[in-house]
Amino acid sequence: MSVIIRFEPGALPFSWRCAIWPLIGQILVEKQYATTSQVLEARRNQLADAGKHLGEHLVALGYVTPSQIEEALRLQSRMRGGLAPEPKAEASASRARILVADDDPALRGLLANLLEMRGFSVTVTGDGEEALAAFQEGSYDCVITDWMMPRRDGLELARAVKTLNPLVQVIVCSGALDSATFEQHAKEGIIDGYLPKPFRTQAVYEVIQKALGYED
DSSP: OOOOOOOOTTOSOHHHHTOOHHHHHHHHHHTTSSOHHHHHHHHHHHHHOTTSOHHHHHHHTTSSOHHHHHHHHHHHHHHTTOOOOTTOGGGGGGGOEEEEEOSOHHHHHHHHHHHHHTTOEEEEESSHHHHHHHHHHSOOSEEEEESSOSSSOHHHHHHHHHHHOTTSEEEEEESSOOHHHHHHHHHTTSOOEEEESSOOHHHHHHHHHHHHTOOO
8 A cells, every 4th residue: 555645845854855755765675674676666756756866756656755865865875975964965976886888988978077067976988898898897876878988889788777676767869860769669668868969068967867766
């Protein structure tokens, strides 16, 4: 039975507003408070109702309690060095780790600079194979990948990432991906966001914000 909990506008705790929700989802699964499929279901609900955070959807579905969310938030804080001070909610991004994969050195350098300016921790790689190796060795909240790359393309990388950790958000950055193909793979749960090339600086921040579920 679902438990309906609603927060009044502006009443959502600050710690919830600055959370890195992909990481919170992983912590909840590791603590066995929720299953991966339950977190993914809540994520689908969040995409349909972006007005609420992942935690609110998990609680509303009856999968976790607010106290379990708070425990996961405390663990996140210890893992990533503490939460940013209020009111700079955008600084919550400074705890998120992003892996960038693109065979264009200029573009991946630009993406890295833009993300680091917002406080993200960024790792850049030159192709899908290199990106997968980095992903297997590290811990990431989000992967931004080009669609067409040597050795392993963006779709192959996305599938591999989701196989290893379905809670990590995958964003495709491409000028060759049509909307129908994106929608198909999004429904399959392989791709979580799309950043068309050439991109605007603000578009980069918006797609990351939506993927990670933090408030700017």
